[in-house]
Amino acid sequence: MPDLLADPWGRWILASVTEFDIGASIDKISARNAYADLVFPKDDVILPEGYDQILAPLAEGLDIRLNRPVKRVEFDEDEDGVYVDGEWADYVVCAVPLGVLKAGEIRFEPALPARMREAVENIGLGSVTKIALKFETAFWDEDTQYFGLQTAPVGRWGYWVNYTPFVDENILLGLSFGDYAFQADGLSDADITRDAMEVLRNVWGTDIPQPTAMLRTKWSQDPLFHGAYSYPKTGTQIADFEAFEDPVLDRLFWAGEHTLFDYHGTTHGALLSGRRAAHILVEWETSP
Ligand SMILES: Cc1cc2nc3c(=O)[nH]c(=O)nc-3n(C[C@H](O)[C@H](O)[C@H](O)COP(=O)(O)OP(=O)(O)OC[C@H]3O[C@@H](n4cnc5c(N)ncnc54)[C@H](O)[C@@H]3O)c2cc1C
Known part of the structure; x- marks a missing residue:
C-alpha cells in the first residue's frame, strides 16, 4: 500500500476529500469511526438562493428572538421547569453548536451530568474555511x-x-482544510x-484581475460557533454522540448536528435531531 501521506497527490486527496468531509486534519481523525456514519443515497444538491429556502418555511409563525445568545440555563426541580436567562419554560431544546458547549458560553445549573460533559469534551470540532471571490471577468x-x-x-x-453554472x-x-483552515x-x-x-496567481498567472468583492468565513473565531462541525477525533466513541439522545432531568432536550452520530456534520443531521427532540417531547406530553 503506497504511503498516501508522503505522496503529494495522495496528500491532496486526503485534504480535499477526507479533511473537507470530516472537518479536521488527518492526524486528528478517528480511523475507526470516521466513516461509520450514514449517507443518503441520492445526488447532492446546491441551493443557489441559500438555506433560507429551507429555514424560512420551518420558522414561519415561531417566536424567534435573534441576537440574544443564551447565557444561563437553570433547572428548577421543585417547579418542574427550566429558567433560560431568567425566563420560565416547561422544556428546553438546546440546539447551540458543540463549540458553544465546549467553550462554556452557557452556564448550566446544576452542572450537566458527567456523561454529557465528557461527550462535549470527547467529540472533535474542526474548521473548514471558505472564501468567495467575485471578478469582472472569468479567467x-x-x-x-x-x-x-x-x-x-x-x-x-x-x-x-x-x-458560474x-x-x-x-x-x-476557495476552500481551506485541516490545520490550515x-x-x-x-x-x-x-x-x-x-x-x-x-494561490490563484500561481496557477492562472500574475496578470489575473483583482476581485471586485470578497466574502469569507471564520467559523473557529466566531463566539456563536467556535468551529465548523463535529467529527469523531481519535478516541471519540459513537456513544459520545449518543449521550445527547437523553434529556437532562426530563426537561432539557438536545438537537443539532453533533447530537446525531449517523448524520453528524450535516444539515439533514441537524434537522433530524430537531425532529427527534420534538417527537420525544410531544409523546411525553400527550402520553397518559
Ligand atoms: C464550510 C461548511 C460546509 C458545509 N457543507 C455542508 C454540506 O455540503 N452539506 C450539509 O448537509 N452540511 C454541510 N455543512 C454542515 C451544516 O451546515 C451543519 O451541520 C448545520 O448547519 C448544523 O446545524 P445546527 O442547527 O446543528 O447548528 P447551527 O446551524 O450552527 O445553528 C446553531 C445556532 O445556535 C446559535 N447560537 C450559538 N450560541 C447560542 C447561544 N448561546 N444562545 C442561543 N443561540 C446560540 C447560532 O447563532 C446558530 O444560529 C457545512 C458546514 C460548514 C461550516
Missing part, C-alpha cells in the same frame, strides 16, 4: 466545475468551486484575500 474554464490545486502548505486553498456572476469559491480563520480580510489570490 478560468467556465465549463470546469471544480479545480483541485496542489498547494503548500497542504490544505491551503487547494480546492475551488466554479460558481449556478449564478450569473463570475465567482470562484484555523490559520486562514485568523487572517484579516485583506490578508485572506491576498493569500487566496497568491
Whole structure:
C-alpha cells in the first residue's frame, strides 16, 4: 500500500476529500469511526438562493428572538421547569453548536451530568474555511466545475468551486482544510484575500484581475460557533454522540448536528435531531 501521506497527490486527496468531509486534519481523525456514519443515497444538491429556502418555511409563525445568545440555563426541580436567562419554560431544546458547549458560553445549573460533559469534551470540532471571490471577468474554464490545486502548505486553498453554472456572476469559491483552515480563520480580510489570490496567481498567472468583492468565513473565531462541525477525533466513541439522545432531568432536550452520530456534520443531521427532540417531547406530553 503506497504511503498516501508522503505522496503529494495522495496528500491532496486526503485534504480535499477526507479533511473537507470530516472537518479536521488527518492526524486528528478517528480511523475507526470516521466513516461509520450514514449517507443518503441520492445526488447532492446546491441551493443557489441559500438555506433560507429551507429555514424560512420551518420558522414561519415561531417566536424567534435573534441576537440574544443564551447565557444561563437553570433547572428548577421543585417547579418542574427550566429558567433560560431568567425566563420560565416547561422544556428546553438546546440546539447551540458543540463549540458553544465546549467553550462554556452557557452556564448550566446544576452542572450537566458527567456523561454529557465528557461527550462535549470527547467529540472533535474542526474548521473548514471558505472564501468567495467575485471578478469582472472569468479567467478560468467556465465549463470546469471544480479545480483541485496542489498547494503548500497542504490544505491551503487547494480546492475551488466554479460558481458560474449556478449564478450569473463570475465567482470562484476557495476552500481551506485541516490545520490550515484555523490559520486562514485568523487572517484579516485583506490578508485572506491576498493569500487566496497568491494561490490563484500561481496557477492562472500574475496578470489575473483583482476581485471586485470578497466574502469569507471564520467559523473557529466566531463566539456563536467556535468551529465548523463535529467529527469523531481519535478516541471519540459513537456513544459520545449518543449521550445527547437523553434529556437532562426530563426537561432539557438536545438537537443539532453533533447530537446525531449517523448524520453528524450535516444539515439533514441537524434537522433530524430537531425532529427527534420534538417527537420525544410531544409523546411525553400527550402520553397518559
Ligand atoms: C464550510 C461548511 C460546509 C458545509 N457543507 C455542508 C454540506 O455540503 N452539506 C450539509 O448537509 N452540511 C454541510 N455543512 C454542515 C451544516 O451546515 C451543519 O451541520 C448545520 O448547519 C448544523 O446545524 P445546527 O442547527 O446543528 O447548528 P447551527 O446551524 O450552527 O445553528 C446553531 C445556532 O445556535 C446559535 N447560537 C450559538 N450560541 C447560542 C447561544 N448561546 N444562545 C442561543 N443561540 C446560540 C447560532 O447563532 C446558530 O444560529 C457545512 C458546514 C460548514 C461550516
